[in-house]
Amino acid sequence: MAKDIAITPGFEERLRLQGELLVKIRARLPELETLLAECVENGQKEDLVYRFWHQSLKVYILQQYTERIRAALEGLAPTGCTLHPWFATIVGEGTGKTFVLEHNDDWLRHARPIVEAFFHAEYMLCMAVRYGRELATPPTLLPSGWAALLALYGIR
Numbered sequence: 706m707a708k709d710i711a712i713t714p715g716f717e718e719r720l721r722l723q724g725e726l727l728v729k730i731r732a733r734l735p736e737l738e739t740l741l742a743e744c745v746e747n748g749q750k751e752d753l754v755y756r757f758w759h760q761s762l763k764v765y766i767l768q769q770y771t772e773r774i775r776a777a778l779e780g781l782a783p784t785g786c787t788l789h790p791w792f793a794t795i796v797g798e799g800t801g802k803t804f805v806l807e808h809n810d811d812w813l814r815h816a817r818p819i820v821e822a823f824f825h826a827e828y829m830l831c832m833a834v835r836y837g838r839e840l841a842t843p844p845t846l847l848p849s850g851w852a853a854l855l856a857l858y859g860i861r
Contacts, residue, residue, distance in 0.1 A: 722860045723843035725783040730837035733781065737834050740777055744770040745827060757820050762804040764816050767823040771800055774826035778857065781833065786858040792829070796822045829857055 730737065744750060749770065756764040775796050779788060799822020808815040832850040844851060847861075855861035 719855075719860050720843065722783040722786060722858070723855060726781060726786075726854070726858060726860065727836070727840055727843055729781045729783070730833050733777075734834065734837040737777060737830065737837065740773060741830055741834050744774065744830070750823075750827065753823075754820060757816055760809060760812055760816075762808075764819055765802060765804050767819050768800045768802060771796060771819075771823045771826045774823075774830045775800075778826070778829055778833070782858055783860070786860065789857050789859060792825060792857055795825050798822065829854060 749766075753764055753767045753770075756762075756766075775788070782788065795818075799818040799820070802815065802819060832854050836848070836851045836854065840851070847855070852861055
């Protein structure tokens with residue numbers, strides 16, 4: 706089965722791209738931390754994910770956070786890199802939705818992609834913040850979260 710991703714760059718180019726990604730993350734760390742706090746740490750995640758389980762249209766608000774995170778992650782992309790096509794698909798399927806009453810009849814089909822997209826976006830944002838705080842240079846032994854970020858940009 707063929708992979709649905711771009712060809713990974715060579716070793717030296719990967720190192721350069723990792724360094725560029727880390728520099729961009731560290732330069733925008735205050736902005737990323739603020740976004741993380743707004744989306745996750747201030748109770749929005751807790752409340753809006755609960756709204757999924759309560760079958761409340763308020764779960765649709767998660768789309769706004771997902772889009773803001775996607776835009777922030779796109780802004781971190783090293784030169785020539787784009788977000789992984791799977792990420793784009795997941796976010797695309799979980800955003801741009803408007804609630805209509807009939808969605809209640811098939812709640813999982815309509816609301817679950819919204820939550821899934823948010824969770825993937827939030828995970829990548831958390832990893833960017835974590836490794837922006839922890840790393841001064843790209844590591845030679847890759848922690849899983851850093852490796853996930855590299856995969857997001859097609860560097861790994």
